[in-house]
Amino acid sequence: MQSLRFKAIDNLTTSDPGVNVEGAGKITAIFGENVFTLKTAREFLSDDAYKSLAASTKTGQKIERNLANQIAAGMRQWAEAKGVTHFTHWFQPLTGTSAEKHDSFFTLKSDGSALEAFDGDALVQQEPDASSFPSGGLRATFEARGYTAWDPTSPAFIMHIGQGLTLCIPTIFVSYTGESLDYKAPLIKSIEALNKAAVDVCHYFDRNVGKVYATLGWEQEYFVVDEGLANARPDIVMTGRTVFGHTPAKGQQMEDHYFGSIPERVYAFMRDYEYEAYRLGIPLRTRHNEVAPSQFECAPIFEELNLAVDHNTLLMDVMSRVAKRHQLKVLLHEKPFAGINGSGKHNNWSLATDTGINLLAPGKTPKTNLMFLAFFVNTIKAVYDHADLLRAAIASAGNDHRLGANEAPPAIISAYIGQYLFKVLDEVESRVGDKFDEQDEVMLKLDIHKSIPELLLDNTDRNRTSPFAFTGHKFEFRAVGSAANCANGMIILNTIMAEKLSTFKKEVDALIEKGDKKEVAIMQVIKNYIKDSKKVLFEGDGYSEEWQIEAAKRGLPNLKTTPVALDPLISKKAAALFDKHNVYTHAELEARHEIELEKYLKTVQIEGRVIGDLAGNHIIPAAIRYQNVLIQNIKGLKDIGIKEPSYAAQLSILTQISEHINKVKTLVEEMTEARKEANALTETRAKAVAYCDKVNPYFDEIRYHVDKLELLVDDTEWELPKYRELLFLR
16 A cells, blocks of 8 residues: 555645635735724724823723723624624734634523624623633633633734634633733733833933833744655654654755745745735745745744744744645754754844834934943843843743754844944943043944945844844844744743833932932943843854853853753742732743643653654654565575675665664663653653653653664655655655
8 A cells, every 4th residue: 555655745746735825916905904903993982082092002001891892892893794694802812822712602582583793792802711711820621711802902903714713812821810821911011120120221311201002023933744654654743843854965054045036836825825814914034945845934024022922923823824825844943854954033123112113223323323332231130130031931842953954043142232332332341440430421322334335224233043043123033933932032022121111210320319310320330230240241152162152251151951041040049020010920920830840741741652652653664664674685685596796785784774773773762661651750841841850851862763764765665755755745
């Protein structure tokens, strides 16, 4: 019987794998057409309801219940005009994906007659079952009640799935007792904490600033493979990555895929998901081939942070669904293939004021340059003070495979700012004397731009090995994994920045109270921060062994595995930090630590089971079948009188196959015993550490022997699609 592998290859070569995607015309003609924007709301709401929604969207002002009824009625009218029959509260539980429970507008009156209805109560709050979502011990299994609450700052949208249309209302998700059970609630709290602290500092320079917005531009990397070939790989189906697979003769060494011509079938898929994204108001701007074969990237225009996170979460779902129409499969795992680049999701983070100023962009006057320097140095100091929390934010089983390999940054958190800005900070730090003098006009009138023309304002090079790099007008958090929810890293970045800015203001105010001029006080604190945090600045090769040694000398944490990297979340320092800024309670931090540990150990557990299944049911049987072929060949040669030297090659291959089979069988049994020992542990962290230290090391050992068998066994006997097929056939 033909294997799934060869059926998939036959289907790939004999059928039309693409889907015809009609041109959508101008993007501006369809952009946001399925979003209840303020412009759309203006058409369907009364003046009072519209003003209330606009105020809530822009300033967080609470919406009165009677006006919520009017907004709900207008929203339903808009949705029904587009053919919508159901609505859902769309939320982001700690599973890492989005969640939804659909309800229809249909209801019955007391007399049994049918009615379409959607009131303010249904818009503002719903009660999904909370018992089956991760809670980290915050909720007992039998305590089912949880609440979703409308987030007006992220507009409602219509999701088009097949022939169905559903009105989706972005919401937060909390338990009956008020603890957050999602990413959105703490993200919104962190945004507000950062806004308050940043506005206070801005007032040193501009009293007109009323609000500071955190902005985000994510870069989503992903792999695209043929769906049939992917379905013939149980490891891809169950884990999102390949646990076995020998490196193909050609990988990415020719460097011919990066920015190359986009394959036609993938191009059709890209256009299709972009069309869906534009209608949902996701402002995609770029698409291109990434470095590894079958790896691609898309990126949007910067948006306010909360909306950007929602859009990325939504896009990952859209991409996966649209891929099925093209008989393709999107792989968002951080390391789906060994030996080539993994996938990240670079988070480009910045701060902007309601007066139109990017706080991380050098200005054209001494005042704006001093403001830039204040926020720039505070960011570096925040990264230095809380590098361990940033590492915890990007910790996952998938990202452990990626960090430090093939262009991904290492697990050591450092900041790259470029030679030019490094010299600027060095100049500030090295001023004569311990304190700045009021007559020190050179520093107080610092000219960041000097003679650099406008065209070259992006005056930092790119360091691909840096986890946190200044790339001109923004910091790029490059260590975030491709499958991650952006909120995880942004919550921590916002909070540590809020903490540092609030401390900065206290220290500056203290110097001003002692009689220093404002500018002198600001520069003095900046100088102190540069001196304190320069250990986190690194301009070199993050992959080098020298950096590992140097980072240890500097005292920078090098937390290489997830179970250890998550520990800072439950430190006293973290508890005080998040409690101070009202982002997480101590219980919520403990819960998230528990949830992430469980995700890790369950991921490794599943991968171990898949490895055992593949080895026993696919790899070893294929190798034995080919062994029998060799045995028959050798026996036949002997029977006709051929002497042994003439079939020495067959004997050698037979011996090698036997050795690898025995090693695979023995190692799988040992791994299974290690899993049993880990499962016997009761404390979650101990179990996660056991899976990390005792179970996970078997994966590479088993893989080594399986991949050797792939080279030795007759290709027609090998059941799993090979890397050359997964990466190059489409």
